[in-house]
Amino acid sequence: MTLAELVARLDLTVFAGENGLQRAVKSGYAGDLLSDVMARGGENVLWITIQIHPNIVAVAVLKDLAGVVISGGRTPEPETVQRAEKEGLPLLGSALGAFELAGRLHGLGLRGA
């Protein structure tokens, strides 16, 4: 499944990284402790978080994640958006909370990383 399909099916906001939306998503992970995501995230994983700090971009790039979805309707810091754009990282958003969003992704066939 590509990010573009997920954006369309779950009505996700695209904050940055529009050009990377053709990337295929392998699995998902949810977490707000960035140290935990650094330990548990991996290539082509879609990460759900409520963190909006610019460090989320660095963690996603470091772990070669497919993209980041900020849940709960939160808005990323402007610098987070700038860095994601610069890195070509898809930075998405959803009004749904993490639990509901993960459930919808699971329903679409995505499994945990």
Next chain:
Amino acid sequence: MALRRYRADLHIHSCLSPCGEVEMSPRRIVDEARKAGLDIIALCDHNTAANTAAAVRAAAESGLRVFPGIEITSSEEVHILGLFESLEDIRPVETAVASNLPMPDSRKTFVRDQIIADEFDGVSGFHPAFLMGATALSAGEVVDLIHAHNGLAVASHFDRSAFGIIAQLGFIPPDLRLDALESASPDKAGEFDEASGLPVIQSSDAHQPDEIGRRSTLFLLAEPSIREIRQALAGLEGRGVLRT
């Protein structure tokens, strides 16, 4: 000016912190700090400085220097200490933090009473805000707020899993203008953290009387002031952080 050694414990909680023991009155803290052989302490309650004036007054003519401090919870749930020279400096910081804190519907949510005390062990009130909560201020905004009022910004227990900056943010953001890192492990004071290049100090993070001074930092200073500690952290003019 002649330099001498000052032993400092720059992170102590009073009975005002929801996790602080009721015995931690400003006067008791000053007494215990003197017994522990400390020269300098900072009172840093969670998201409030309402007991700092009492602590400063309780230490008057005791020979102990008390810095007004505050441990601010950023929106990312990173704990950052602000250490200040004077009550005048910390007051606007406290006001800004207060306006960015959640107010609870009911006091039932508290773990303990958040006691505002005077310098004679009297209770002068209870703090109404949810002090354990996170402020709406980002880590960068917290550091800027502290610096705008001449304070030092120190990442609390930076290497601890709960509320430490590395656990919360994965690594120390390179553009975050911290002055120092406070380590939770006892052997790192006086070193520089390799990844960030920041100086490392240690403090007790005391919540009960017998914890005061259990960890501390030895500074070489001309006098016990924030300005001198800033120089010591930067290793300027012969000032420094000694290996303890």
